[in-house]
Amino acid sequence: MVDFEEVVLQRHSTRLFLRDKPVPNELVTEALALATRAPSNSNIQPWQVVIASGPARDRLVEALLAEADAGAPRVPVLPPEFAHFRRDLGSLVYGAMGVPRHDAEARRLAVRRNWEFFRAPMAGIVCMHRDLDFVDSLGVGMFLQTFLLGLTARGLGSCVQVSIAGYPDTVREQLGIGPDMRVLCGIAIGYPDPDFPANAVHVPRNALDQNVVFLQS
Ligand SMILES: Cc1cc2nc3c(=O)[nH]c(=O)nc-3n(C[C@H](O)[C@H](O)[C@H](O)COP(=O)(O)O)c2cc1C
Numbered sequence: 001m002v003d004f005e006e007v008v009l010q011r012h013s014t015r016l017f018l019r020d021k022p023v024p025n026e027l028v029t030e031a032l033a034l035a036t037r038a039p040s041n042s043n044i045q046p047w048q049v050v051i052a053s054g055p056a057r058d059r060l061v062e063a064l065l066a067e068a069d070a071g072a073p074r075v076p077v078l079p080p081e082f083a084h085f086r087r088d089l090g091s092l093v094y095g096a097m098g099v100p101r102h103d104a105e106a107r108r109l110a111v112r113r114n115w116e117f118f119r120a121p122m123a124g125i126v127c128m129h130r131d132l133d134f135v136d137s138l139g140v141g142m143f144l145q146t147f148l149l150g151l152t153a154r155g156l157g158s159c160v161q162v163s164i165a166g167y168p169d170t171v172r173e174q175l176g177i178g179p180d181m182r183v184l185c186g187i188a189i190g191y192p193d194p195d196f197p198a199n200a201v202h203v204p205r206n207a208l209d210q211n212v213v214f215l216q217s
Helices: 004-010 025-035 054-070 080-097 104-119 136-153 162-166 168-175
Strands: 048-053 122-129 157-161 181-190
Touching (some): 004 136, 104 162, 136 157, 157 162, 162 168
Antiparallel strands (some): 157 181
């Protein structure tokens, strides 16, 4: 039994995987089964997940890369007051990758790896029924975090990716996902490349009092 706190602290996003080290299906199934213990509104269990590996994953990557080369993804734009988080994250992660701040081409190529699932041999797609409300995406999020922790406890790396949801029609078409499903995000799953410096980055968090208020009187 791995210590819970250790797993929470160990989990972080992996942005380059060992392409040729296969992910055992049973480890992912165990982590998924754990994740289904997540709470959800009226126990509706709103998460719908497609896991693609082998040729299914490769076809999806090929289609996504073609889309990425043809035009920008449709991802939600951050409101200006939150934009500095993305800038800070970019400096940390791309800095660790050795991508110079003003080298637009190097940055484009690094970002493009999103649509290769950072070379992970396993690609997950997380969906939710279109008729459900945003409150139900909380249940999906809880499922997702437990899934990530279950993967971490089994020695697997992961990265949640809104970038994949930037081309929802391609994802739907390649994986046979119906129009009743909203594509929320992708998730790259695999063994982290130990020689990729950005994989060692642990992104800092706000001080607790920036996000939490205790009122006692
Ligand atoms: C909903 C969601 C979408 C994300 N989308 C992306 C993405 O498209 N590309 C990426 O490299 N990381 C993505 N991430 C990873 C975040 O950048 C990362 O979780 C955050 O910076 C904290 O770092 P950590 O996961 O290493 O602790 C996403 C994470 C979440 C939860």
